Amino acid sequence: MNKLKGTKYITTYIFTDYMKPSLRKDVFLLKNADGNKYAISFLPARRFWQNLFDADFLAKMIEAKGSSEYKNYEYISHNGEYYAGKGFIAGEKYLSDNIGAQKLETRISVDNIPKEWKQTIKEMIAYCSEHDVQLTFTAVPVSFCYMSSNGYYETYDSFVQLVNDLIDETGVEYLDFNLAREEYWNNSNQYFQDYNHLNKDGADYFSRLLASYMNGEISYSDLFYDSLEEKKEYLPAQIYGIGYEIEDSENIKCTILHSGSIAIESSLFDENGEKYMTDDSENSDEFYVPAGYVGKCVLQTVDNDGKAIQYEIELNFNNILEEEQSD
Numbered sequence: 001m002n003k004l005k006g007t008k009y010i011t012t013y014i015f016t017d018y019m020k021p022s023l024r025k026d027v028f029l030l031k032n033a034d035g036n037k038y039a040i041s042f043l044p045a046r047r048f049w050q051n052l053f054d055a056d057f058l059a060k061m062i063e064a065k066g067s068s069e070y071k072n073y074e075y076i077s078h079n080g081e082y083y084a085g086k087g088f089i090a091g092e093k094y095l096s097d098n099i100g101a102q103k104l105e106t107r108i109s110v111d112n113i114p115k116e117w118k119q120t121i122k123e124m125i126a127y128c129s130e131h132d133v134q135l136t137f138t139a140v141p142v143s144f145c146y147m148s149s150n151g152y153y154e155t156y157d158s159f160v161q162l163v164n165d166l167i168d169e170t171g172v173e174y175l176d177f178n179l180a181r182e183e184y185w186n187n188s189n190q191y192f193q194d195y196n197h198l199n200k201d202g203a204d205y206f207s208r209l210l211a212s213y214m215n216g217e218i219s220y221s222d223l224f225y226d227s228l229e230e231k232k233e234y235l236p237a238q239i240y241g242i243g244y245e246i247e248d249s250e251n252i253k254c255t256i257l258h259s260g261s262i263a264i265e266s267s268l269f270d271e272n273g274e275k276y277m278t279d280d281s282e283n284s285d286e287f288y289v290p291a292g293y294v295g296k297c298v299l300q301t302v303d304n305d306g307k308a309i310q311y312e313i314e315l316n317f318n319n320i321l322e323e324e325q326s327d
Contacts, residue, residue, distance in 0.1 A: 012028075012029070012032045012033065012041075013041075013044075015028070016028060016029055016041075017044065018073070020073060026042075029041045029042060031116060032116070048061075080092050080093060081193075084200070084203075088203060090199070090200040090203065091193040091197070091199045091200060092193075092199065092200060093193040093194075093199060094189060094190050094191075094192065094193060094199055094201075095143060095145075095189040095190075095192040095193065095194060095195065096189065097189055099239060099240055099241035099242075099311055099313060100241050100242075100313055100314070101241060101242045101243070101244055101254075101297075101313055101314070101315055102145075102195070102241060102242075102243055102244075103243070103244060103245065104243040104244060104245045104255065107154070107155055108155050108156065108159055109155060109158075110155075110158050110159055110161075110162045113159075113162070118166060121137075121163075121166050121167075122166070125167065125170050125172055128172075129170075129171075135172050136172065136173050136174075136175060136214075137163065137167065137172065137173070137174045137175070138174075138175045138176075138177070138210065139174075139175070139176040139177055139178055140177060140198065140206065141177040141178050141180065141185060141187060141198075141206065142178065142192075142195065142196040143187060143189065143192050143195050143196065144187050144235070144238070144240060144259055145195055145240035145241060145257060146195035146196045147178065147228075148240055148243070148257040148258065148259065156178070156228045157227045157228050157229055160174075160176055160179070160227070160228070163176075175210070175213065175224075176224070177206065177209075177210075178228065179224045179225045179226075179227070179228060179231055180209075180223060180224055180225075181222070181223060181224065181225060181231075181234075182234065182235075184209060184218070184222075184223055185205075185206070185209060190202075191205060191206075232259065232260075235259040235260050236259065236260055236304075237258070237259065237260030237261060237262040237301075237303075237304070238258060238259050238260060238262075239256065239257070239258045239262070239264065239299060239301065239311060240257040240258060240259070241257050241313060242254050242255065242256055242257065242297060242313050242315070243255045243257050244315075244317070246291070246320065247288065249291065250290060250291055251288050251289070251290060251291065252288065252289050252290070252291055252293065252317050252320065253286065253288055254286065254287050254288065254289060254297070254315075255285060255286050256285045256286070256299065258285075262301055263301060263302075264285070264299055264300070264301045265299070265300045265301070266287060266297055266298070266299050266300075267297070267298045267300075268287070268289065268295060268296075268297050268298075268315075269295050269296050269297075269298065270293075270294070270295040271294045271295050276289075276295060289315065289317065291317060291320060292317055292318055292320075293315060293317045294315065294316050294317065294318050295315055296312055296313060296314050296315060297312075297313045297315055298310060298311070298312050298313075299311040299313065
């Protein structure tokens with residue numbers, strides 16, 4: 001399964017692994033898997049062949065698949081998460097305000113969106129139209145940190161435009177709550193259980209906000225900015241942490257994740273506390289460290305009142321190349 005990490009197959013299997021055997025399931029897998037992936041698509045056990053001789057793994061799998069919940073397609077609670085109905089997995093956790101380092105995800109790019117995705121959107125619209133179903137596409141909000149780490153601030157508007165072009169003149173509406181104004185959705189960490197999933201409180205707040213719009217209590221122009229580019233102008237200056245990506249076999253590129261216009265000075269210290277580097281160059285949002293670097297990064301800035309703020313972020317890239325290869 002690690003070899004599928006970060007690919008379209010993860011999303012595909014999230015759906016199909018919980019579908020009962022049916023022609024619909026088979027057609028979905030055939031449409032969404034390349035020919036060389038049919039074995040792992042139709043034989044899920046093939047995805048975990050690396051664990052074939054792992055006794056603990058096999059014991060847990062046998063126990064789980066022997067349970068009545070598994071045989072009867074029932075939902076179970078796991079790590080504080082539980083099924084709350086209507087397709088929602090609820091959680092009680094919330095995203096910490098403590099900033100740290102996280103791996104940068106692949107940037108969203110409309111050029112990489114497959115034609116099958118676009119065709120599926122059109123088929124959904126046609127089906128709902130034929131059956132007199134009012135259809136509204138909705139993008140659930142993600143955290144500012146997630147938006148920043150995925151490069152959404154640079155490319156998200158092109159994705160929004162693509163969706164709007166697809167639904168143009170269909171009568172279908174697209175509501176993107178990542179463009180919601182702060183007075184309606186403040187994107188507080190208390191509403192997220194991780195960087196891109198709402199927790200129970202966040203889902204409750206979001207659902208009520210969506211209902212208010214659908215019931216005509218809030219107008220579109222009052223609720224949404226026209227673009228993320230416009231929204232960025234009003235976002236408060238805030239540091240979210242450091243995103244990292246492997247530049248090559250010797251270097252790790254680090255990017256300071258933040259919103260708003262903010263001057264940041266970064267300093268690096270090795271694991272012995274010795275100063276490694278100070279970056280006060282013109283582009284202070286990025287710096288490089290060697291693969292295997294262990295230490296901390298100190299970020300210094302000032303708030304709107306001129307008060308100095310300092311963040312210390314632990315960095316540990318000791319085995320990052322090996323971990324990347326295993327994925």
